Amino acid sequence: MTYREYYGEYTGTHLRTGVRYAWRMRVPAGDGPFGLIVTHDGLNEAHANAAFALAKTGEMPPCAVLGVSPGVTPPSLPGGAERNMRFNDYDMFDSRYADFLVDELIPALMEKFGLNISPLPDMHMICGGSSGGISAWNGVWFRNDYFRRAYLSSPTFSAMARGNIAPVQMRLFETKPIRVYIDWSEDEPDDYFGSSYCAAMEGRLALAFANYDYKWSYHPGEGHCSRWGNEEFAKEVLRFLWRAWDTEPIRPRGLSKRVSELIDANEPWRRTDEAFPPPAPCAVAGGVYEVRDGAVVFEKNGKQTAAAEGFPAPTAVALSSDGWRLYIADRTRACVYAASIQSDGSLTDLKPLCSLQTATDPQDPGAFGLCVSEDDWTLAATGLGVQCVRSFGLVDAILPLPGNAVPKQIRLSGNLLYADCGDAVFCRKMKIRGKQPGDKPSPPKHNGYYD
DSSP, X not given: OOEEEEEEEEEXXXXXXXXXXXXXXXXXXXXXXXXXXXEESBOOHHHHHHHHHHHHXXXXXXXXEEEEOOOEEOOSSTTOOOEEOHIIIIISSSSHHHHHXXXXXXXXXXXXXXXXBOOOGGGEEEEEETHHHHHHHHHHXXXXXXXXXXXXXXOOOSTTTTGGGHHHHHHHBOOOSOEEEEEEEEEOOEETTEEHHHHHHHHHHXXXXXXXXXXXXXXXXXXXXXXXXXXXXXXXXXXXXXXXTTTOOOOOXXXXXXXXXXXXXXXXXXXXXXXXXXXXXXXXXXXXXXXXTTEEEEXXXXXXXXXXXXXXXXXXEEEOTTSSEEEXXXXXXXXXXXXXXXXXXXXXXXXXXXXXXXXXXXXXXXXEEEEEBTTOOEEEEEXXXXXXXXXXXXXXXXXXXXXXXXXXXXXXXXXXXXXXXSSOEEEEEBSXXXXXXXXXXXXXXXXXXXX
């Protein structure tokens, strides 16, 4: 298959400001629309050759293949040395580099060269090895609205920049529409931030746990990213990732057992014109708890008193299902807290209820909203998603952000979870129910790790 080839450098203008990237791209002959494959650490010749060969046979669509090298920051003063940005671009477990690709670099190249790239996320793949492997996972994970297929060669799911939490979040989150191929070898690096062998194994087991559509391979006697430049192996990878590309949409094979206790995969978030439900008052001990003027307060008989200290930016409070604990959220603290309510309304024994999951460097690691189910599941709206906390404190499921926006408030009304995202209200059907005004106290359903 004939192709056009372009190459050049691009300096970030708003998402990776001042960082210079070398890139190289092969585009099939014709007008498109084309699929897109993004490769890390420059253009992967093996994958480009394999993709063009398989497009000839119809096993995958004609794809533009874009290789991007890690960024470089030039010195701002004379005598300085430039800095390689591979760590910042690849190892952070967050969306920033993926956002740069999707929202800045790819659109800029499409416009410059008049490229007709399909807008469908199923038509976009991303791949990388080592740190580029976790970065490829970041692409399909954080920008699942754009990438749906990924190849991870010896991915560094290790503690270089909190990448070790990626497999944990694979297990916790609602399973996303992703198809992935992961491979690793016997002779992997064992370094101060972790074992690459164990990291890849943990990733593979997490994909299985969460019911992802994935395939894996292990290469005895070989080393780190040993098949990254192997064209025949690239064909095996691409055949799996693009299987039935023109007839079979990418979709989850199912949900993990824990997540399936909370939701139905066929009932996703939907935008609604319904009004956001009014708050359920935290009424107990003859008064009401609320967040007012940047403080947690208790109001009784017209008198307002401070109820909890040490929260610089409290956002929400909620009562436990059995009525004797007050749950408190603060957007600056990566925990939800619990306090014991006394008969006079005072709070004692303040301690963390749970440790919230976060990305590498969150601006606000805490929760913006809270609500509680009738069996004491606490739902916390965070920048990562809606985190679901069992009554003994373990986050065991995370629902994705509705419309990719962080909810300012959430409410569980009946079996519908509502999210107020400022410009829009979303809701989705749940398998748990919220407590209604007048309901009697009810005990927790899950009060231990395995019940």
